[in-house]
Amino acid sequence: MGNGHGLVTLLLGAILMGASSFVQGNSSKHVVCYQGTWSVYRPGLGKFGVEDIDPFLCTHLIYAFLGIEETGQLRVIDAYLDLEDNSGRGNIKSFNALKLKNPVLKTLVAVGGWNEGSKKFSVVARDPLKRAKFVDDVVRFLQRHGFDGLDLDWEYPNQRHSLENEDRSNYITFLKELKEGLEPFSFMLSAAVGSAQFSAELSYDIPAIVPYLDLINVMAYDLHGPWDEVVGINAPLYAAAGDASDSTGRMQQLNVDAIVKYWLLAGAPPEKLVVGVPFYGRTFTLTTPDGNQPGSPHIGKGIAGKYSREPGVLGYNELCELMQQEEWTQKWESAQQVPYAFRQRQWVGYEDTRSLSLKAQYVMDHHLGGIMIWSLESDDFRGTCGQQRYPLLHEINRVLFGANTPTGLTQESSDDKPSEGFRCPAGAPEGYVRDPDDCTKFYYCSGGNTHSFNCPVGLNFDLSTKSCDYSSSVKC
Missing domain, CATH: 2.170.140.10 (Chitin binding domain)
Incomplete structure (x- = not known):
């Protein structure tokens, strides 16, 4: 599909979206939703394919991930799933076809992610010819497949490997050249970025990168996990009561409020700042069943979810199903404004509709760009826990838009049959x-x-x- 066709669709779609402000009043807010495409291989009720995406619940859908080679080439990680060649499943085509149902929707492809590492980005970013190759590959890929833009997910410049010296300045050049390559075709450029000050200031010259990014997706989660000495909640909205006693000052930085204030103070425009929220919790195995408060000692990662199958992680859908089958004690941490739960020696700090409602309201109060979700397949997307489908995503939309969806339209109010x-x-x-x-x-x-x-x-x-x-x- 040529980009001209997509632009006409999006322009007319934007007119429709503007109209929805009669209902919601906040059509400028963004709901940026990542899908981890490997979730299509999950077992049972955890299996999540393009057909499970509700195209009206997000303003931007991000297809995660493609990879990057040290040559600057774009790498398709799962060609059988992503492409139609050689009898492939054509997942990308199905993903972008969601825009036929909701012409307001924008789709982006993400390159990188934690597993892709940092070194290959570093090698490409320091070499003008490799950067040019990457930009050219990206533009051709977006044009060929009908995406609306690129999400750069380099985790993280100037961290995780030995080629660190020049990353911070090379990242600026990399973004500048990407923007120059994408702009003639009206393609978007967003980036997923590290969040807390002590990490972000290693990686980013914030005033220098801002001009080249349409959206800055701040990964304000994984702030606590089994790597810490004591149990802590994945993405607290505010600092815990005891954080101020940390002599290094790091603990006070590990909450959404501190992260947002750092990025704003460092020069990020509020309208470009999109707050990332996790649809999963971090689990721990407690040292003793009785030590179950935040800050209690643990011996390592907790249980894995039966769908995601990663020790130390529970998707919201996995957790809410567990809570239906087993007796978990659920608590609310009032200082940090997030829930946690425990059962015997298993402990999890997570998000629910209440905590996400507060985060969405924080976005409204501080006039931020919106909310980013990692990731769709971890919501209760089937509604198996007795609520509606996508309860977490619906709650975010309700706060940001005063309606169930950004457009006021729903899956039920539109179909492909005249x-x-x-x-x-x-x-x-x-x-x-x-x-x-x-x-x-x-x-x-x-x-x-x-x-x-x-x-x-x-x-x-x-x-x-x-x-x-x-x-x-x-x-x-």
């Missing part, structure tokens, strides 16, 4: 048309296909603005 036999006229230009008999219904015509939508309750589709508006304002 309503009551309506078809886009042959040769119709790409764009939105209203149902001739029902002003609450409208259609998106694209390449001979008809995609159906309903306006949110109380709104009609306005032909002059190509958007949903209050019924009293629409000539019907």
Whole structure:
């Protein structure tokens, strides 16, 4: 698919999104959702494919991950899953086809991640020819597959390996050249970045990188885990009562509030700053069953989830299922504004709808760009725990938009089957048309296909603005 087609879709989609502000008032907020594509190989109810993504719950979907070679080449990690060549499963094509259901949606591909390491990025970033190769590969890949941009996930410049000396300045050059390569095609550039001050200041010259990034996805999680001497909660909103007694000053930096204030003070514009939240908890094995408060001693990682199968980690879906089957004691840590739970010697600090509601409200109060989620497959995406599907994601949307979704539209209010036999006229230009008999219904015509939508309750589709508006304002 050529990028021109995508731009027309997105421009018209943006008009629709603007209209949703009649319902929500906050169409500028972003909900940036990563999918770890390997989750399609998980067993049982944990299996998560593109068909499980609700395309209306996020403003940006990020396909994670591609890799990078030391030559500067882009590397497809799972060609059988990602591509259609050689009878592959064509996952990327299905992923980007979600924009046919929700034309407002933007899709990006992420390169990197923790497992990809730092060294290869470092080697490429220091070499002008390798940087140019990477930029060229990225542009061609985005064009070929219909993505709207790149998310650079180098974890982390100037850390984790021996080629550290020049990373901080080379990262700036790398972003600058990526932006220059992407901009002519209106492709986005975002980056996933380290969060706490003592780490971030090693990696980033914040005022220097800001001009080249459309969104800065701050990974404000993994702030505590089994690598610590005592148990702690994955992503506290505020500092714990005892953090101030840490003579190094590091403990006071390990909370969302301190992270956001550091990035803002260092020069990040609030509207570009997107706060990352985890849809998983960090688990520990306690030294004794009785020592179950935050700050208690432990002997290492706790249990693994039955889907993610990684010791020390429990997805929200895995935890809520466990809590249905076993007796866990659930507690609220009032200073840090996050929950934790324990059962015998197993302990987990995690997120629930209450803590995520508070984080989303923090984003609203500080006029930040939005919330980033790692990652979709860890929400209760099937609704097996007795709530609706995607309870965590719905709660974030409710706070940011005052509605279930960023657009006010839902999976149920749109489908690919034309309503009551309506078809886009042959040769119709790409764009939105209203149902001739029902002003609450409208259609998106694209390449001979008809995609159906309903306006949110109380709104009609306005032909002059190509958007949903209050019924009293629409000539019907």
